[in-house]
Amino acid sequence: MEDTPHQPIAPKTLDELQSLVRENTAIHPTAAFEIPHSKFKIQNSRISLAAFNNIVEYQPEEYTITVEAGALVSDIQAILAEKNQYLPFDPPFAQNGATIGSMIANGYSGPGAYRYGILRDFILGVSFVDGLGDLIKTGGKVVKNAAGFDIPKLMVGSCGSLGVITEATFKIFPKSPATRSIVFKFSSFSESHAALLKLGRSHFTPDSIELNTGGHLFIRLTGQAASMDQRVQALESLLGERPETQSEADAFDSWDSSVNLRDFPATGILVKIATTPTGIASLNNAIAPHSANLRYSIGGFATWIHWDNDISDLSEILQTLNLSAQVVQGDTPSRIIGITHQQPFYQRVKQALDPEGKFSDPYRRTEPRQVRGHDRFSLPRQ
Amino acid sequence: MTSFIEKLRQIYPPERLYEDEARLIPYVSDGLTAFREKPAAVVMPLNSEEIVETLKLCHEHQVPFVARGSGTSLSGGSLPISEGIVISLNRLNSILEIDPDNRTARVQPGVINAHLSAAGAPHGLYFAPDPSSQSVCTIGGNLAFNSGGAHCLKYGMTSNHILGITAALPDGEVVQLGNDSLENAGPDCVGLFVGSEGLFGVALEIQLRLLPIPETYRTMLASYDSLEAAGDAVAAVVASGILPGAMEIMDKLAIEAAEAAVNAGYPQDAEALLIIELDGEASAVDAEFEALTASIEKTNAKEVRIAQDNDERLLIWKGRKSAFSAVGRLSPDYLVQDGVVPRSKLGEALKEISRLGAEAGLRVANVFHAGDGNLHPLILFDGNEAGALECAEELAGKILRYCLKLGGSITGEHGVGVEKLSFMPEMFSEADLNAFKRIRKAIDPHEISNRGKMLPGKEAPALSHSGPHPLEKAGIISRM
Amino acid sequence: MLHQISDTDLGPSGASMIKPIEACVHCGFCLPTCPTYSTMGDEMNSPRGRIFLMKETLEGKIEPSEIEPFIDNCLGCLACVTSCPSGVEYGELISPYRAWAEKKRERSLSEKLQRYALLKTIPHPSRFRTASKLASVFKPVAKYLPKGFGAMIELTPDQLPAKQAFNEKYPAHGDRRGRVALLIGCAQQALAPSINAAAIRVLNRNGIEVVVPKSQGCCGSLAMHIGESKQARKAALKNFDAFPADVDAIITTAAGCGSGMKEYPILFAERDETDLNEAEAFSIKVMDICEYLDQIGFIPPDASDAPPIKVAYHDACHLAHAQKIRSAPRRLLQSVPGITLLEPAEWEICCGSAGSYNIEHSDTAKELGRRKVANLQATGADLIATGNIGCLSQIEFHSRVQQKPLRVVHTIELLDER
Numbered sequence A: 001m002e003d004t005p006h007q008p009i010a011p012k013t014l015d016e017l018q019s020l021v022r023e024n025t026a027i028h029p030t031a032a033f034e035i036p037h038s039k040f041k042i043q044n045s046r047i048s049l050a051a052f053n054n055i056v057e058y059q060p061e062e063y064t065i066t067v068e069a070g071a072l073v074s075d076i077q078a079i080l081a082e083k084n085q086y087l088p089f090d091p092p093f094a095q096n097g098a099t100i101g102s103m104i105a106n107g108y109s110g111p112g113a114y115r116y117g118i119l120r121d122f123i124l125g126v127s128f129v130d131g132l133g134d135l136i137k138t139g140g141k142v143v144k145n146a147a148g149f150d151i152p153k154l155m156v157g158s159c160g161s162l163g164v165i166t167e168a169t170f171k172i173f174p175k176s177p178a179t180r181s182i183v184f185k186f187s188s189f190s191e192s193h194a195a196l197l198k199l200g201r202s203h204f205t206p207d208s209i210e211l212n213t214g215g216h217l218f219i220r221l222t223g224q225a226a227s228m229d230q231r232v233q234a235l236e237s238l239l240g241e242r243p244e245t246q247s248e249a250d251a252f253d254s255w256d257s258s259v260n261l262r263d264f265p266a267t268g269i270l271v272k273i274a275t276t277p278t279g280i281a282s283l284n285n286a287i288a289p290h291s292a293n294l295r296y297s298i299g300g301f302a303t304w305i306h307w308d309n310d311i312s313d314l315s316e317i318l319q320t321l322n323l324s325a326q327v328v329q330g331d332t333p334s335r336i337i338g339i340t341h342q343q344p345f346y347q348r349v350k351q352a353l354d355p356e357g358k359f360s361d362p363y364r365r366t367e368p369r370q371v372r373g374h375d376r377f378s379l380p381r382q
Numbered sequence B: 001m002t003s004f005i006e007k008l009r010q011i012y013p014p015e016r017l018y019e020d021e022a023r024l025i026p027y028v029s030d031g032l033t034a035f036r037e038k039p040a041a042v043v044m045p046l047n048s049e050e051i052v053e054t055l056k057l058c059h060e061h062q063v064p065f066v067a068r069g070s071g072t073s074l075s076g077g078s079l080p081i082s083e084g085i086v087i088s089l090n091r092l093n094s095i096l097e098i099d100p101d102n103r104t105a106r107v108q109p110g111v112i113n114a115h116l117s118a119a120g121a122p123h124g125l126y127f128a129p130d131p132s133s134q135s136v137c138t139i140g141g142n143l144a145f146n147s148g149g150a151h152c153l154k155y156g157m158t159s160n161h162i163l164g165i166t167a168a169l170p171d172g173e174v175v176q177l178g179n180d181s182l183e184n185a186g187p188d189c190v191g192l193f194v195g196s197e198g199l200f201g202v203a204l205e206i207q208l209r210l211l212p213i214p215e216t217y218r219t220m221l222a223s224y225d226s227l228e229a230a231g232d233a234v235a236a237v238v239a240s241g242i243l244p245g246a247m248e249i250m251d252k253l254a255i256e257a258a259e260a261a262v263n264a265g266y267p268q269d270a271e272a273l274l275i276i277e278l279d280g281e282a283s284a285v286d287a288e289f290e291a292l293t294a295s296i297e298k299t300n301a302k303e304v305r306i307a308q309d310n311d312e313r314l315l316i317w318k319g320r321k322s323a324f325s326a327v328g329r330l331s332p333d334y335l336v337q338d339g340v341v342p343r344s345k346l347g348e349a350l351k352e353i354s355r356l357g358a359e360a361g362l363r364v365a366n367v368f369h370a371g372d373g374n375l376h377p378l379i380l381f382d383g384n385e386a387g388a389l390e391c392a393e394e395l396a397g398k399i400l401r402y403c404l405k406l407g408g409s410i411t412g413e414h415g416v417g418v419e420k421l422s423f424m425p426e427m428f429s430e431a432d433l434n435a436f437k438r439i440r441k442a443i444d445p446h447e448i449s450n451r452g453k454m455l456p457g458k459e460a461p462a463l464s465h466s467g468p469h470p471l472e473k474a475g476i477i478s479r480m
Numbered sequence C: 001m002l003h004q005i006s007d008t009d010l011g012p013s014g015a016s017m018i019k020p021i022e023a024c025v026h027c028g029f030c031l032p033t034c035p036t037y038s039t040m041g042d043e044m045n046s047p048r049g050r051i052f053l054m055k056e057t058l059e060g061k062i063e064p065s066e067i068e069p070f071i072d073n074c075l076g077c078l079a080c081v082t083s084c085p086s087g088v089e090y091g092e093l094i095s096p097y098r099a100w101a102e103k104k105r106e107r108s109l110s111e112k113l114q115r116y117a118l119l120k121t122i123p124h125p126s127r128f129r130t131a132s133k134l135a136s137v138f139k140p141v142a143k144y145l146p147k148g149f150g151a152m153i154e155l156t157p158d159q160l161p162a163k164q165a166f167n168e169k170y171p172a173h174g175d176r177r178g179r180v181a182l183l184i185g186c187a188q189q190a191l192a193p194s195i196n197a198a199a200i201r202v203l204n205r206n207g208i209e210v211v212v213p214k215s216q217g218c219c220g221s222l223a224m225h226i227g228e229s230k231q232a233r234k235a236a237l238k239n240f241d242a243f244p245a246d247v248d249a250i251i252t253t254a255a256g257c258g259s260g261m262k263e264y265p266i267l268f269a270e271r272d273e274t275d276l277n278e279a280e281a282f283s284i285k286v287m288d289i290c291e292y293l294d295q296i297g298f299i300p301p302d303a304s305d306a307p308p309i310k311v312a313y314h315d316a317c318h319l320a321h322a323q324k325i326r327s328a329p330r331r332l333l334q335s336v337p338g339i340t341l342l343e344p345a346e347w348e349i350c351c352g353s354a355g356s357y358n359i360e361h362s363d364t365a366k367e368l369g370r371r372k373v374a375n376l377q378a379t380g381a382d383l384i385a386t387g388n389i390g391c392l393s394q395i396e397f398h399s400r401v402q403q404k405p406l407r408v409v410h411t412i413e414l415l416d417e418r
């Protein structure tokens, strides 16, 4: 087994992975496949699941897929697309080398989660190696399963702290035959925000809704082609404003950029905040003086913020607003900031799955977060 | 025990603490009457503080407890534990807040599922999980069992609609999981709590997601000459890329029972009935309906009917939702199974079920969530006949094993409870079960919260009316 | 549901009691519509709980006295029958059970007096009139009297309408389409004789001849529903004789009487065959006024110039649940020009009147009355229509208590008036 100081260790078999976990005191599973940048401290305990990148089971007519955790999300998306299927929660950072394991551990969802739910709503089963080195299989491979504790969901957002994910099963959906993307360009955030709330009170069911701070409201509709014009018209009369319809190419680019947060600077701190459609108004106000980059996604239920100041300032703001957030990138004292009321329950679960504390703890500082590098390198394939 | 009861009396006035036979007996069973057990006491708290006090007391005295909603569990989930207490949550039934802007609600656990949707209706909102028992089951029970319903095909199970939980852990510590957003930060502890079958304490307050009531519905009834043909139709619809709100199948026996119960107007000569419902924005549904009609036309439907108005639609659903209980008209007792199979293996599974049923000499009615591959074979038997229950249980076991063999699950939505305890080792490895147990222990060191459910262990299940329980005979469990 | 009742000890009514127990699958669908469960929230005050308790009692596992309070709390509204998908005929269990348990029961003197007073007054229009005059004298001190008596007195109207006598026959207007006999009822006849008068007018206008048998008496439902089978049988036998055989239907305007008379055969299940046959022949003809009018093809009054009015229809338990009549009155009301029909929330939940219930169990009855009035008021209706005198007075009373008086009329009065 290679163990160079720069590269994550890449076990080849489950047995190898299990003994690695058993024999080490600190384990950090990662999606990293090569040295990201020399200025970062690379720890020997970093484990790459690059060798685990197979599709275990995929029968398109079942609308489920089981894959190994080291598989690249982008590869999986491509395979699903061949059968006109997709992961409806729009996983972010697929273009940046996210793996199925890191996707689950990070637990992020993109704008498309508005209609049918976030990542947690699509995960059916997970296998992982816990802190004792045991291989544990939970959940199932069928779309519905109520047997046993729902550990697959627990793993969503677990930040690599409860076990090394080795395999996962997802529910997938058929792609809609048609999409239509429109932008309402209001003159201020408060107008676009009012429109968002109006939409929330209507029976409209867009696929995606996003807002920027400048008054733009982005909406993507999916469904049968024949219905699109009418649906756009209905939205127009609801919001009393004429939207711009994006060309297919523009729409693709704009959503793609949004899913992968390409408008944000590549360095600095990036945070995902769990918000509510009404709550983003006060968040917007509270952040305004700090000149931070913001984007309101999933219809206002998730906010991405790029923060160049002291992270404790942001944490304080979030606490006053009773919000919880997760650090996506950047060296911060802990990955969860703002209110942390889940912690006491989490600690009990952590104690059960990782009694020796081999994995990191998102509520505590363990190791520096790495920097994302945008499209700066091509992704090597196994 | 006596000092425990003494202390319980300090929390509850006599009219909310039941200790006499006549007030304990009605609590001996839930929706699965094959199991009956009398608790030591039943308490009826009026607020969270009383629950927390009660749990602290239980923890201190190591007295097991069962939280109880409407007692409709079909797997013995809310079956009492002898020497333990039942915490009845039926008076904690307030809808604390409906927030139409965020499409969320905050409720107490005893709120009845359908009452929440009714309260959302003036705001154009509803609670999507729609178990057939929705007119009676509680949100707390839905949460504990991650209940599903016909429309979960499109909208997901209860878990997908719970955003935050304030819970009292079995030692009385109050924790807050999740928040009022769809998103979360850090591990999805809400996801873990949901579906934990009451093993993690008592949910005190629940933050939920509501959905906009669809602008329009289109409900189609298609009848077929065989269950298999109906199953094929489901596969065809799924393959066409349409995502219906619901796809349900009922077989002849179930149709007969439901028809007798509610006169839903189902075609009586059909071997199988497929209910498909589209929902959403009117223009979108119109377009989908055309696509749906096109794919159903290619199936060998005997008859296709469309609900003409909302009353007719509601009646169709009322029939479907009454089907379980309606089977009570055909047989004094029944067992409902809840196995899941991969959708493409539906036909195969149904064939095997009817073969196994014939072999056992028992009638089996089928009503199921076809879109999800979630079967509900209802095994009919007469509990007054010697050995009938055992025979039915044996058949149920064979069906579940077959589901596992096909790569499915022993339960899609009714949970393990006490009924399916013995199948857990067949679905999970020792390491898996150990991990479950470690989590359980970390949250409930004395294992007092719903002891004897979901996780096989040393605990005894309740008395079954006809002698020792099969699990007991099989040596999987024993009585304390 | 499994049971170990041996029907041999229970006589012929045993089989009637066992059937619902066997049919009950303990699914709980009946809980939310049960008025006692929805106010108290406990299993023993739910239909499912009561069935289970009666089963245990009939099995001999517990004494009837132990479950008495929960059986007594039952309003007999039969909402549980409507909501039961498994076809449990709860009414066929509770009535014989009550009769069975009554025999073993020790009642306190004040209870006995109260039941006696009820049975001796309500069924007799003239005594009811005297009693209510007396009652109004006692009203100021009602709260000092034992609970049941207090409620009895509180509920009696201050003033009764003038007594009204009926002819023996009212010929049809125009061509005769049919001939019916009318049960005039007892409490209703004292409280609101106008209802029967309206019924006769509407029937006549619809070409129906109405006979009002002179020697008819109380229908016996009240006695039957509280477990006094003997007295109920006596009343029934009297009516078998009083009512002519050559009528198309025996019409009642009181839902409680209608449901009771439709159940006559149960009363005679244990008795001799001739009585049973007679009971069956009689009850097959019993029809509620709305049921009948709907069946014959009601000719709505010419009310083209009447002002529009919003009417909320309240389902009387004894009509909706016991007789399963819900759409007929609605269809009739909707056929009248100018009427907009509104539906209150929780239609299936009893208003708390339920026969003598508001007298015997005043707290629950009050709570239910409050709730019903709130739901009816929420519809914003100008007027409430219902098919039962008990509901009518209960709703009127509670709306007055809440200082938001509602005008409540019998459906037939609206069909007549307009």
Ligand SMILES: Cc1cc2nc3c(=O)[nH]c(=O)nc-3n(C[C@H](O)[C@H](O)[C@H](O)COP(=O)(O)OP(=O)(O)OC[C@H]3O[C@@H](n4cnc5c(N)ncnc54)[C@H](O)[C@@H]3O)c2cc1C
Pocket (backbone or CB within 6 Å): A028, A029, A030, A031, A032, A033, A034, A035, A036, A049, A069, A070, A093, A096, A097, A098, A099, A101, A102, A103, A105, A106, A159, A160, A161, A163, A164, A165, A166, A369, A370, A371, A372, A373, A374, A376, A377
């Ligand atoms: C935008 C972006 C750009 C990148 N650019 C480069 C690059 O140029 N060169 C390069 O070599 N790499 C690149 N990567 C991968 C990058 O190296 C890692 O993201 C980086 O090393 C950070 O590592 P991490 O472990 O903190 O995060 P990630 O590897 O992204 O993992 C996220 C979280 O998931 C956990 N996790 C990952 N896998 C598992 C698993 N199987 N089971 C359980 N938990 C798991 C981690 O512990 C962590 O908490 C890029 C990634 C991103 C997102």
Ligand SMILES: Cc1cc2nc3c(=O)[nH]c(=O)nc-3n(C[C@H](O)[C@H](O)[C@H](O)COP(=O)(O)OP(=O)(O)OC[C@H]3O[C@@H](n4cnc5c(N)ncnc54)[C@H](O)[C@@H]3O)c2cc1C
Pocket (backbone or CB within 6 Å): B030, B031, B066, B067, B068, B069, B070, B071, B072, B073, B074, B077, B078, B089, B109, B130, B131, B132, B133, B136, B137, B138, B139, B140, B141, B142, B143, B144, B145, B146, B147, B148, B149, B150, B197, B198, B199, B201, B202, B203, B204, B324, B325, B413, B414, B450, C026, C027, C028
């Ligand atoms: C006729 C019929 C049809 C049904 N159809 C469906 C269906 O379509 N889909 C489906 O999924 N299920 C169905 N069920 C099963 C059942 O209705 C569901 O499991 C329901 O969610 C149980 O709710 P309840 O309020 O009755 O809970 P109970 O039966 O009282 O309790 C169930 C479990 O939840 C726990 N619990 C209750 N409240 C809390 C709380 N506040 N905190 C922690 N734990 C708690 C209990 O301890 C117990 O383990 C059906 C049942 C019947 C009888």
Ligand code: SF4
Pocket (backbone or CB within 6 Å): B325, B328, C023, C024, C025, C026, C027, C028, C029, C030, C031, C047, C048, C051, C080, C083, C084, C085, C086, C087, C088
């Ligand atoms: S609804 Fe019917 S079957 Fe279900 S518990 Fe009530 S009485 Fe029994």
Ligand code: SF4
Pocket (backbone or CB within 6 Å): C033, C034, C035, C036, C037, C046, C047, C050, C073, C074, C075, C076, C077, C078, C079, C080, C081, C090
């Ligand atoms: S008759 Fe009415 S009060 Fe009695 S159990 Fe049935 S629903 Fe409840």
